[in-house]
Structures are given as structure tokens and as C-alpha cells.
Amino acid sequence: MEIVIVNNKETPLQKILQLQNKSVDCGIKTSVYAINSSYGKGSITNYYFDGLLININNGRFKEDVIFTSKQNLNALELSILIEGEKIIRVSSFKSDLVLEKNESYFIYDDNQTKQIIFHKEKPIKEVKIRMYDDFIRKHKMQTLLSKDKILCLKKTNRNFTRQLTTKMEEIVTEILINSQKGLLKRIFLESKTLELLHLELDFQTKKKYNSDNILKKAYKVENIIQTNLHEQISIEQLARRVLLNQNILKNEFKKLFGDTIFNYTKKLRMNKAKKLLTHTQKPIYEIADIVGYKNPTHFTAAFKKTEQKTPKKYRKTQIGL
Known part of the structure; x- marks a missing residue:
């Protein structure tokens, strides 16, 4: 990250993120930053070893913040957003890429200059993993870095995100609450990264079949709604049940x-x-209650808006009273 723009003013990154602690333990370089109270609140923690960078963001900003990023090294990047919204703006793209709550993306970042945008007063909880050459070579993943692969950021389209699965959530939660140190921490972080990587690569191999499955998933959602009218199920919950992006x-x-x-x-x-x-x-x-309204008054208002009469009057007209 090089430049931060707040309220259309360029601000040095050091003014927004203040280093609180820096240490090295069993080869893990750990840096903990606090968000300056003038700009927001929260913290950012970085773990780095053997070409693996794990970045944990947990906070919110008082104003819209734009981070301008120009990486010097190619990397595989996996971002998992638990809370908030993250917007990625790349000059070569016609439109912004949007990562929403409970979504992830997995891309090959090939050194394009990009902007990361966080909106004001929106809580951000994100685990971002960047895998550089040392880590990639260690685990024989060189083929994933080819520029003709689907993971290349230049080939990313509007469907670049996917809904988090239950398994992914479990792994990310483990990363967030883990308190181990030293060698145990190192082994833990690498193993959890590989677990997430396995899930993502398995998803990528099946991705070509997704278009065929979208129709089935839409019908499945309709069936869920039909058989659960007594429940208030949000679109987010429906999307997670069928493992589909909310917008799609x-x-x-x-x-x-x-x-x-x-x-x-x-x-x-x-x-x-x-x-x-x-x-x-x-x-x-x-x-x-049967049709999903726990408050009878809300049901009556909704019914009247649709039928131009209250449920009581509707019943009377139907039975001829």
C-alpha cells in the first residue's frame, strides 16, 4: 500500500495505521497496527513467513478510505470477508469489483495498480492471504501463476466472488481466535491456508459447471421459499444455502x-x-404466524396493501357474510 485518500485528500499511510508491536518468533514476522482514532478504530495484524502473508483486518473508518496498491511481486491472493464491503478498482476494468459480507475471492494478482475502497462507518472483518513465490514453489503451485489461467486478475469478471461455505467459515473463525505462538502458530497458519486453498481449488475445478447449476439452484431457492413460508429467510441466507453469490x-x-x-x-x-x-x-x-408474520398487525397491514381490505373483511366476503 502506498497512498491513502480520505475525503479526497492524500494522507501518508503511517498517519492512519500506527505500528503497535513488531516481533519475530520461529521465523514468523508479526506486525500489529492500530487505526488512528482520528480516522477510525480497530486493528490490522500481519503474519509473514516463507512467502506467506496473512493479513487480518478488524475495524471501521470514519470516512470513505481509498488505498492505492502497487505490488512489486506476483501473488495468489485469497480474501475472505466476514463483515462489511470491499471494492476493488482496477484501471483496466470497466466496472468495480465488489466483495460483500460472507463472500470470498481467489485471484492471481499480476502487479496491476489497483485501489481498495472501504466505506465509512462500515465494520470490516477480513482475512486476506497472499502467497508469494517461495510458498508457491514449496507447494508446487507454479501452474496457477500462468497469465492464461482463469485466476488471472485480468480475466476476472463480475462473478469473481463466491459465497462462503460452512467449512470456510469454520477455518476462518479458527484463524481469528487462534492464540498459539511460535512453531505451533507457524504450523497452524500454514495448515489452515492449505485447507482454504484446497477448498478454493476444488471450487475452481468445478466452476465451469456453475452456469449449468445456476438454474437448479434458483429452482431450489424457490422450493425453499415454498416450503418455509412460516420463516423469514433473508436473501443472504438463501444464497448461502445454495452456495450462490447474492447478486447472481x-x-x-x-x-x-x-x-x-x-x-x-x-x-x-x-x-x-x-x-x-x-x-x-x-x-x-x-x-x-403460518405465513411468516410474527406480528399480526404487520400481517394485517401487508394483506390490506395487497388486497385492499383487511383479512377479517376478506374472510367475510368469501363466506358470504
Whole structure:
């Protein structure tokens, strides 16, 4: 990182990140930085050994911050975002790349100058792993650095991210809470990196089949909604269940079903509510619960907005009272 821009003013990196501690233990070079209170709060911790750099970001900024980065070394980069949003801007790209909460990306960074943008007052919790030549040679991964490979940043498209799996979350959590030192820390960090790398490479080998699977996943989401109308399931949760990027899921679902996930779900709820009002004597509060509204008042308001009458009046018109 070379330049930081806050409020359109260039600021030396040293003013924003203040070194708190620096040490070497069993070959692990550890640096801990605190975010200057004038610019935000939180910390950034770096671990480096044998061509492996693990960077843990945990904090937030008071203003939008743009880090301009020009790396001198090629590297494989794996970024896992637990909280917040990270925007990557590269001059050769027509649009920005966006990494959202509970998403990851795995790319070959081939020394392009890029900007990393974090928005103000958004918490950031990220584990970023960069694998340089020493680490790559040690684990015989040279073929992944070829510029004609799909991992090359120049070939990255809008689908460059993927939803975190449960296994990935478990590994990242282990990294975040680990308190070991010395040799144990070194072995631990390398083993967890290799576990994550295995998951990512396995995903990459299957990636060519993803387009065929997106249709199935969209139908699976529709089935989840149909069979769980009593639950309020967020788009984020749906995307994680089927291991699909949220934006891709929203776009493909609308193409397939002609409506947004929110509107489609609401229509299903209202249709089921109308059937229950017409064909059963269940009280309105119970019907509200069945179709996913824990608050009967909210259900009544939503129903009236859709049907132009309250559930009680709708029931009366259906049974001829």
C-alpha cells in the first residue's frame, strides 16, 4: 500500500495505521497496527513467513478510505470477508469489483495498480492471504501463476466472488481466535491456508459447471421459499444455502420467475393466507404466524396493501357474510 485518500485528500499511510508491536518468533514476522482514532478504530495484524502473508483486518473508518496498491511481486491472493464491503478498482476494468459480507475471492494478482475502497462507518472483518513465490514453489503451485489461467486478475469478471461455505467459515473463525505462538502458530497458519486453498481449488475445478447449476439452484431457492413460508429467510441466507453469490441469485431468480425474491415470497404468503381465510376457521393471528408474520398487525397491514381490505373483511366476503 502506498497512498491513502480520505475525503479526497492524500494522507501518508503511517498517519492512519500506527505500528503497535513488531516481533519475530520461529521465523514468523508479526506486525500489529492500530487505526488512528482520528480516522477510525480497530486493528490490522500481519503474519509473514516463507512467502506467506496473512493479513487480518478488524475495524471501521470514519470516512470513505481509498488505498492505492502497487505490488512489486506476483501473488495468489485469497480474501475472505466476514463483515462489511470491499471494492476493488482496477484501471483496466470497466466496472468495480465488489466483495460483500460472507463472500470470498481467489485471484492471481499480476502487479496491476489497483485501489481498495472501504466505506465509512462500515465494520470490516477480513482475512486476506497472499502467497508469494517461495510458498508457491514449496507447494508446487507454479501452474496457477500462468497469465492464461482463469485466476488471472485480468480475466476476472463480475462473478469473481463466491459465497462462503460452512467449512470456510469454520477455518476462518479458527484463524481469528487462534492464540498459539511460535512453531505451533507457524504450523497452524500454514495448515489452515492449505485447507482454504484446497477448498478454493476444488471450487475452481468445478466452476465451469456453475452456469449449468445456476438454474437448479434458483429452482431450489424457490422450493425453499415454498416450503418455509412460516420463516423469514433473508436473501443472504438463501444464497448461502445454495452456495450462490447474492447478486447472481437475485438476477437469475428474477429472470426465471419474473419477479424479485421479496415480491415473489410476499405473493406466495398472501395466496396461502387467502386460502386459510377462506377454507379454515383459524384465527387471524394464527394465520399470520403460518405465513411468516410474527406480528399480526404487520400481517394485517401487508394483506390490506395487497388486497385492499383487511383479512377479517376478506374472510367475510368469501363466506358470504
